[in-house]
Each structure stands twice: as structure tokens, then as C-alpha cells.
Amino acid sequence: MAARQVTNTSKQDLREKARMIRREVLRLTDICGSGHYGSAFSIAELLTVLYYQLLNVRPDEPQWADRDRFTMGKGHAAIGLYPVLADLGFFPASDLDSYTRLGSPLGDHPDMKKVKGADFSSGSIGHNLSVSVGMALGLKCQGSPGRVVCMMGDGEQTEGQVWEAAISAAHWNLSNLVGLVDINGAGSDGIAQETMRTEPLKAKWEAFGWDVIVLEDGHDLDQVFDALNRALNAPREKPCCVLAYTVAGKGVSFMEGTWQWHLGFLGPLDLDRAYQEINSGTIG
Amino acid sequence: MTQSSKSATPLMTREIKAGLDLRESTVTDAFDAATWDMVVSLGLSQQLTTGKVLTDLAEAGRDDIVVCTADLGRPTQVVDFGRRFPDRYFNFGIAERNMIGAAAGLATTGMLPVISNYSFFLALMGLENIRNDICYTNLNVRMIGTHSGIAMGFYGTSHHCCEDIGALRTLANLTLMAPCDGNAIRAALTTTIDHQGPIYFRTGRGREAQVYDSPPDWRIGGSNLLREGKHATVFAIGNLVKASLDAAAILAKEGVDLEVVDLYSIRPIDRDAVRRAAKMHGIILSAEEHNVTGGLGAAIAEVIAGEGLAARLTSIGMPDEYSLLGPPTHLYRHYGLDGEGVAAKVRSALSV
Incomplete structure (x- = not known):
């Protein structure tokens, strides 16, 4: 199977993919009774553009050596990734029905040994930029055209190891590495910037030696494509960090912009309302 | 000086002071006291x-x-x-x-x-x-x-x-x-x-005494029997392999025949080697530069207890506390992790 093509994907198709992600997040969370709605809804457009427009992956050859890698520092949003991987054909869509059940490959955080298409395991915040640095080094060692995208959360920016990794990526001029920070503003204990202030992130990443692209609206598909396309495909000498400003819980009015739905569980009435809003919404 | 520091136990006890020879070489025969510098040494x-x-x-x-x-x-x-x-x-x-x-x-x-x-x-x-x-x-x-x-x-x-x-x-x-x-x-x-x-x-720091003249047999889950002996077996790793061989030489003069095994594979562990020692004499010692809690000795104890082997285990290692500082060979002697120290533990294991 050839690498995925950027062309000929209509905006309407992409909007529907993002809706599919959000619907599946609702459905899968209903299986286990608890989930990271807010964290997954904020990245729906980012995942859509990455997987349906930009990343070179082969669902029928998940370990293809020259593929682009995608790692999730914010592994708790894997519930948003699984439906994409299933939709692309990495594993049967019926596997989604086993989400979090005893022995299922699909848990709240991704496991690379169990989930085809998941390039690394995560769950411990702050690890995956380091892992991605290693992947980028390894790809360069082997002359591979593969690139690495590491999605992090804004709360994750408080982890010291992120900045260890940032230093090393700049030191080795890892131009094949993209850091993608989903700045949805929400954390487990409250508003991320109130729990621990990490802004100004642009100045920080620039000071650490990275190119920085500020994505002002991480739900506008044109803006998302422009930012991620530049990050991945523009010639550069350094690693690139995309600061994606998003809305926690985007797509469901009573979740939007609140940190309380970082983790939670919808009752039947609210669940119906959430489905309706997602199905009728025109995000992007 | 505060009350609490007055009442604290002095680290340099009379016993430690009495055992010190500040002129002696503290690592290997090649050691030069002038070369403790990090890079030169x-x-x-x-x-x-x-x-x-x-x-x-x-x-x-x-x-x-x-x-x-x-x-x-x-x-x-x-x-x-x-x-x-x-x-x-x-x-x-x-x-x-x-x-x-x-x-x-x-x-x-x-x-x-x-x-x-x-x-x-x-x-x-x-x-x-x-x-x-x-x-x-x-x-x-x-x-x-x-x-x-x-x-x-x-x-x-x-x-x-x-x-x-x-x-x-x-x-x-x-x-x-x-x-x-x-x-x-x-x-x-x-x-x-x-x-x-x-x-x-x-591994150690690299200043350890050499045990093997050439690369030894090595396999995951293996061990090397370095000296056969019929009275007791010491399973050692790291620095304690040489210390155990030294102990065997000391004890040989006393008529004690100590078996020494380099139990280099800690996980998985060579269960056959432990079974063999238990069957032969049942006097087993573990020797390691590690806290006696949770280390090689504990791994051997799990084999003995788990399989119901008829053996008594003596763990040689660091006590369950934070170590003193000092020149390495002084520390090894202080904690009984040299030939004399291992020999003493073997003697008491055999006398019980």
C-alpha cells in the first residue's frame, strides 16, 4: 500500500472524521464508565489532519521502517486515537468494542505491544518527547525519511524531562522531529496555568533552540493543516514545536473550556445531548 | 553545638579508628594515592x-x-x-x-x-x-x-x-x-x-581484581563454579567473587572446604546451582555488594523457600542502612566484604 496522500480530502470529509472521533470517544467511555473526554475532544482536528492528510503510514504494514511516527505524551487521550487507527485499518473496528475490558489491547493509555499503529506506549507524562528524540536519532542514523511527531499536553510542559528532551533535540538538530503541544488549558486538578504557570511557551521553546509555530485555533482545519504541514514539510535545520491552542471538551457545549470534563462520565441524558451536539456541529 | 548533635552517635567510633591504617593503599596493588583524581585515575x-x-x-x-x-x-x-x-x-x-x-x-x-x-x-x-x-x-x-x-x-x-x-x-x-x-x-x-x-x-568501578583469565562461559540463567568444596557454598557476585575465593584460600588452611560460585545471572537465577548446593550440604551463603534486603541473597532465599529445599542461608552484604563513606578497601573491610569477612561468616555458618 502506498503512503497516504495529502490530496483530494475534502474539508467536509475531514469534519466527518473529527465527528467520528468524538462520537467514538463518547461510545467507548460509556463502556468503561470513565474517560478523558476533554483531552480527546481537544485533539480531534489535530488527529484528523495528521492521520488523514499528513503522516506517511501503512495500515497493512504497521512496522514499515520508513513510516512517520506518532507518539502521545498525553497518553490519556488515546481514546481519540484508537478510532482513527481502526478506521484506517490498523486493526478491526470491532476491537474498539472491547475497550478497557479484561484482556483488551485498548486501555486508557496506549500500549505499543498490543495496539497496531501505536508507535509507543505511554501513560507516564513527560516520557514521550525523549522517546521521540531517540526515534528521530535512529531514523537519521539509518538515513530514513521518516519523521516523528510527539503530541504533548500543556500540563505536561511542567515535567522537567520534557525540557531535557528539548535541549537534546536542539543539540542534535533533529529537523525530523515535531513537538505538538495541545494547549487545551485543562489539567487534572484545575486550569493548567493556575496549577503551574508554563506560559510563555513560545519564548521557552524558542529559547530551547526550536522553530516554533503558533497554531491559534487548533480546531480550524485550514489553520491546523497549514501549521502541521509547515512543521513537517518546510525545510528546516532544527526541531519544530507547534503550539496548538485548543479548547478542552470542544464539540460539546457544556464541556467546552472547562477543566472539570478532563476526566468524567456522562449520564444518559447528557450523553444524548452530547451526541446531538457532535452530530449537528460544524467544527473546523 | 545543638543538643541533638551532642547526643548523636559519632560516626568515627573507637572501633573504626582502631582499624584504620591511613598509610595503606586502599584499592588495588596498582593504586597510587596521588591518582584519586577523577580523570587521571x-x-x-x-x-x-x-x-x-x-x-x-x-x-x-x-x-x-x-x-x-x-x-x-x-x-x-x-x-x-x-x-x-x-x-x-x-x-x-x-x-x-x-x-x-x-x-x-x-x-x-x-x-x-x-x-x-x-x-x-x-x-x-x-x-x-x-x-x-x-x-x-x-x-x-x-x-x-x-x-x-x-x-x-x-x-x-x-x-x-x-x-x-x-x-x-x-x-x-x-x-x-x-x-x-x-x-x-x-x-x-x-x-x-x-x-x-x-x-x-x-558492574563495579573497574578497579576490581581480575577473576577470569579469559572470557568465561556465559548464559542467561547460568553461573560459573569457580572452586569446588564439600562443606559450604558461597554464591557471590561482583567484588565478592574474588573476596569469596580469598576466603576459600584462608579457610582451606583450617580444613574447611568452601565452594565458590559466580552466580552472575541474578534474574533469571540458576535454580539448579542452588538445588545442587542444598542437596550437597545445605550450608549456603550469598555474597554481594548490595543491601542484604532484596538483593541476590533474597533471590536465593526465594528459591530455597519456594522449592522447600533443606538449606540454611547466610546473607553477606551491606546492612539495611545507609553506608559510611571512606576509602573503598576500608569500607569493604568494615562491612566484612573482603576475604577475611567472608571467611568469618562461613565459620559461623558452619558452627551453628
């Missing part, structure tokens, strides 16, 4: 052969080997690999957790990363990263944790590592082995190069 770390072995393997065609360190390429003796293969040598600076994660990432691309770092910064600081990034993912990463135990002597307790076996022994997928000298390191790295999964090699 590196020539003394003859047993840290990691860099030489990896260079040999790479020159023989293993172009997947990459070496990772965290500003400790010189003292852990891998810097020469970096000079020979600069594109495959990654010095992360003092950022151990980042190094561990990146090694995992490198492994996913088909490279064979070998981490060479002090054990206390690798195994203890990096434990969660080793667990989540390398062991949970079951990746082909080799870790060489050097300067384990109390080898760093007067650099102090922060630089001692008597807890790594206990911590690492609980990590599923991890193979844990302890090569006791330079030839053992060569055998360990070379024979396991194609093993699928992570391996942690616990």
Missing part, C-alpha cells in the same frame, strides 16, 4: 571493558550498536567508542531520564542502544523510565550500570548503589546480570548481543 578502571568490547563488535560489523551516556562516557570507559564511531555515540549530558527514553526510541527503529552510566543515576534515578520505556515495551536495550555498591567510597552515600538489584529484580521482561570483571563483561555483552529484550549488567 581512570587508567585504574582496567576492568571496565565495555567500550573496548562494543568497539570490537561494531568493527566486526554490528552497525546497529549505538552508545548512550549521561556525561559519564569517560569514567564508564565508553568514550573511545565515541571517538571511533562519533555518529553512533550520544552523550545526553546530565539528563538520565531523557537518555533512557531516547534509548527506548532508538531501539524501536532497529538500533541496539547500549547505555553506560553510573548505576545509582541509571537504576535508581531512572527506575520508572527503565520500567515504562524499556521493560514494559520489552525493547532491545542494554544497560551497563557501573560503580555499583560502595565502590565510590568517599564520594559518599549519594554515589553508593546498594539498592539496584532489589529494584530491578521486580521488573518483568528484564534480564539482570552481574559480570565481575573485564573478561566477564566481554563474555556478557558478546554472548547476549542477539537476545530479544532488555538486559541490565551490574
